[in-house]
Amino acid sequence: MMKWTMSAVSLIAVLIAYNCSQNTVNAASTNAITQAASASHNSVLTHVIQASSAGMFAQAKAPAAAPIPVVENTDAVKAGSQVFQNNCAFCHGRDAAGGEEGPDLTRSKLVAEDKDGDKIFPVVRNGRAGTEMPAFNLSTAELNNLQAFIHYRAYISATQKGGRRGVDVSDLQTGNVEAGKLYFEGAGGCTKCHSATGDLAGIAKRYEGLALEQRMLNPSGGKNGVNLVKVTVTTAAGKTFTGSLAYQDEFTIGLTDSDSTYHSWPTHLVKFTVTDPVKAHIDMLPKYSDENIHDLMAYLQTLK
Amino acid sequence: MKFLQSSLILTLVTVGIFTMPQQVVGQNLNESQLLHPTTDIWPTHNGDYSGRRHSILTQINPTNVKDLALAWAFQTNQTATIKSSPLLVDGILYLTVPDNVWAVDARSGHMLWRYTYPPNKGDHIGQRGVAMYKGYIYFLGPDAHLLKLDAKDGKVIWNVVVADSAKGYWTTMAPLVIRNHIIVGVSGDMDNLPGIIRSIDADTGQSQWVWYATPPAGTPNTATGGPAWVTGTYDPDLNLTYWGTGNPTPVLQGSSRPGDNLYTCSIVALDPDTGKLKWAFQPSPHDTHDWDAVETPILIDGTVAGKPRKLLAQASRNGYFFVLDRTDGKDILTTTFGPTNWALGIDKKGQPIPNPEKDPARDGRLIAPEESGMNNYRSSSFDPKTGLFIVDAHPSWSIYFTKPEDGTYGWAGADYGLWGKAVIEAIDYHTGKVRWSRDFGTGGASAGVLTTDSGLTFTGDNHGNALALSTTDGKTLWHAGLGQGIASSPTTYMLDGRQYMLTSSGGVLFSFALPE
Numbered sequence: 027m028m029k030w031t032m033s034a035v036s037l038i039a040v041l042i043a044y045n046c047s048q049n050t051v052n053a054a055s056t057n058a059i060t061q062a063a064s065a066s067h068n069s070v071l072t073h074v075i076q077a078s079s080a081g082m083f084a085q086a087k088a089p090a091a092a093p094i095p096v097v098e099n100t101d102a103v104k105a106g107s108q109v110f111q112n113n114c115a116f117c118h119g120r121d122a123a124g125g126e127e128g129p130d131l132t133r134s135k136l137v138a139e140d141k142d143g144d145k146i147f148p149v150v151r152n153g154r155a156g157t158e159m160p161a162f163n164l165s166t167a168e169l170n171n172l173q174a175f176i177h178y179r180a181y182i183s184a185t186q187k188g189g190r191r192g193v194d195v196s197d198l199q200t201g202n203v204e205a206g207k208l209y210f211e212g213a214g215g216c217t218k219c220h221s222a223t224g225d226l227a228g229i230a231k232r233y234e235g236l237a238l239e240q241r242m243l244n245p246s247g248g249k250n251g252v253n254l255v256k257v258t259v260t261t262a263a264g265k266t267f268t269g270s271l272a273y274q275d276e277f278t279i280g281l282t283d284s285d286s287t288y289h290s291w292p293t294h295l296v297k298f299t300v301t302d303p304v305k306a307h308i309d310m311l312p313k314y315s316d317e318n319i320h321d322l323m324a325y326l327q328t329l330k
Numbered sequence: 331m332k333f334l335q336s337s338l339i340l341t342l343v344t345v346g347i348f349t350m351p352q353q354v355v356g357q358n359l360n361e362s363q364l365l366h367p368t369t370d371i372w373p374t375h376n377g378d379y380s381g382r383r384h385s386i387l388t389q390i391n392p393t394n395v396k397d398l399a400l401a402w403a404f405q406t407n408q409t410a411t412i413k414s415s416p417l418l419v420d421g422i423l424y425l426t427v428p429d430n431v432w433a434v435d436a437r438s439g440h441m442l443w444r445y446t447y448p449p450n451k452g453d454h455i456g457q458r459g460v461a462m463y464k465g466y467i468y469f470l471g472p473d474a475h476l477l478k479l480d481a482k483d484g485k486v487i488w489n490v491v492v493a494d495s496a497k498g499y500w501t502t503m504a505p506l507v508i509r510n511h512i513i514v515g516v517s518g519d520m521d522n523l524p525g526i527i528r529s530i531d532a533d534t535g536q537s538q539w540v541w542y543a544t545p546p547a548g549t550p551n552t553a554t555g556g557p558a559w560v561t562g563t564y565d566p567d568l569n570l571t572y573w574g575t576g577n578p579t580p581v582l583q584g585s586s587r588p589g590d591n592l593y594t595c596s597i598v599a600l601d602p603d604t605g606k607l608k609w610a611f612q613p614s615p616h617d618t619h620d621w622d623a624v625e626t627p628i629l630i631d632g633t634v635a636g637k638p639r640k641l642l643a644q645a646s647r648n649g650y651f652f653v654l655d656r657t658d659g660k661d662i663l664t665t666t667f668g669p670t671n672w673a674l675g676i677d678k679k680g681q682p683i684p685n686p687e688k689d690p691a692r693d694g695r696l697i698a699p700e701e702s703g704m705n706n707y708r709s710s711s712f713d714p715k716t717g718l719f720i721v722d723a724h725p726s727w728s729i730y731f732t733k734p735e736d737g738t739y740g741w742a743g744a745d746y747g748l749w750g751k752a753v754i755e756a757i758d759y760h761t762g763k764v765r766w767s768r769d770f771g772t773g774g775a776s777a778g779v780l781t782t783d784s785g786l787t788f789t790g791d792n793h794g795n796a797l798a799l800s801t802t803d804g805k806t807l808w809h810a811g812l813g814q815g816i817a818s819s820p821t822t823y824m825l826d827g828r829q830y831m832l833t834s835s836g837g838v839l840f841s842f843a844l845p846e
Contacts, residue, residue: 108451116455120520124744126620127701158774163409193731193744200693239694244748274771275793276806308749311727312669316695
């Protein structure tokens, strides 16, 4: 026999409430997540459109209205959904629109550029070094179904107005341009390294919305794929090597030189200096108020 | 070595230890061994009921640890990462990844049997180990089923449902055995579901009791959630079992669930025989940042102002370090162990007061720590000699968003990590001050922690190096690059007069020992 315990609630009350709640959940599940997890994928679109039509949050900078090719909810999508739920949903969300830490795949550039898995498969098979993305050992059939599901979810996401969970450009418009300029030139210390008419001229043409904000707060992703962190290593023989930091732990230091050649040394045998221009951004994290960030965003968005 | 209370068992086991080869005792584990584990077993997720992950072994010491070398490696041949601490009983290790259990010879690393769980629809995010009682292994499938396996060959004895995976529950944890209670918690915060802790009869598989963290879904103005997904601890003298519970749902949107949202993000003390709540303390009242308070509540028999006290300490995901009186849950110390910016202060109970301005918002809120927290499922260790609580900390920053159209179901928002680093910190439990810390650089957290009586701290960095540090000052005394990140917590045992240290990297289990 089961014994049910729950502070200050009797057995009967719990059982009744529990039954009621199940009905409530079922009745109230006009939610894309619940629906996506169910077998009835055809209902997803309907529900999402209903839910978002009340929202009225169109993109501030809607892209030129190119027709979005329809992605059908095929058997492969349904099979891929199960692969996704088992392996990917924890980080990327059940509907691929983002979960714990994992990015929203429905707005991913890589997914948008993928054709039949040519971009997706290598990432799934190998993982992504330097990120939390692990490698998965999936069969070709599973991979094919998986990419079908991801493309289906991207289609659903692209055809819904406003957007659930993702951050829209229109969401990041609460700052004050003047206050942002003041902060940029003053307390923020941005002008120590940057110039609105120099390196940051036209930044708002190159990045927008969340991507711009993330880059503003931590640009350590590098510039055109080149690591911004530099290292100079002097060997015991007095030879000096300079390049982009390629690896560093307590025991090994590695760099890629201007010739794209990798070199590494045991840390205890050499002297080295690491120069990280991004550190100034990291040092600012404890200093920003949310208002500072919103104001800075407002200002950067004028640099077109 | 400590010996056993029950006179009948004493006789049997004594015979086993002293006069017969260990195999005669044969894949068995009784209550006395669980209460007083000897150094030749690691019979529970944490090695013992206290959760302190400290060993009295001293063969490997700060002087000779530089010679530590590979004894053997066990390849799971899986891409799934090992997150479990292998149990060790009678010279056999029991190791898991999702859907898989292996029995491995602890002396040689060769496989004795493998059990594979059939394909299922549960979330496969991780498997954190098995429990053992008598001659049986208790294993949770991803789909929230508990299996009882014969430890001799991995054959299924029974398979019972812990929670309904179709509703969105899944399971990853190592169960906790207290007498004939197999106590399990669940995962599942992608749906609005009450977290539960369930006790299941070790023999029959019958459910004995269920404790609910929250009211049922649909109860107005309340949270769901609070899943307990990391193995709890147990004080046999008080007969109380201690568990941390997870975050409330909806996760990032708190408007539909005003108030503290008890008992989510809480440390709870339950009677293991009835499931009745004795006391609760809430590290994160009204959490809106996914900061489960599930990190192991470590039991410390220590002192406060010179007087002996029964204490409990947790380095919580939200960045706060708590020391409580484990008899009544009263707070003794509350402090932070890294950058936090989300609380207005500490209330009379010693709980942080969340700042409503730091709830996720449409235009974003800058938050420290990030969602994966200052600490997570990897184990901390308490070293009684130095009084140090050693944790793999993750100072970090992120931005959190939510808006009304994200709804009030499941995740209900979005968050993005900005930056983080891995730091091993040694916190003095008397003062909460960090006595030493080791910075392992940008990225995710490093590895779980084990301390030993010889003054060693075994852990890892976030590049995949296994490390032995000096417990007194944190200096690196030994390292071995294992090739991938270390997602588990190290363990140790002594067999045939040789001390082994186990750790893992990716899907490989490594055993290190001093050269013979």
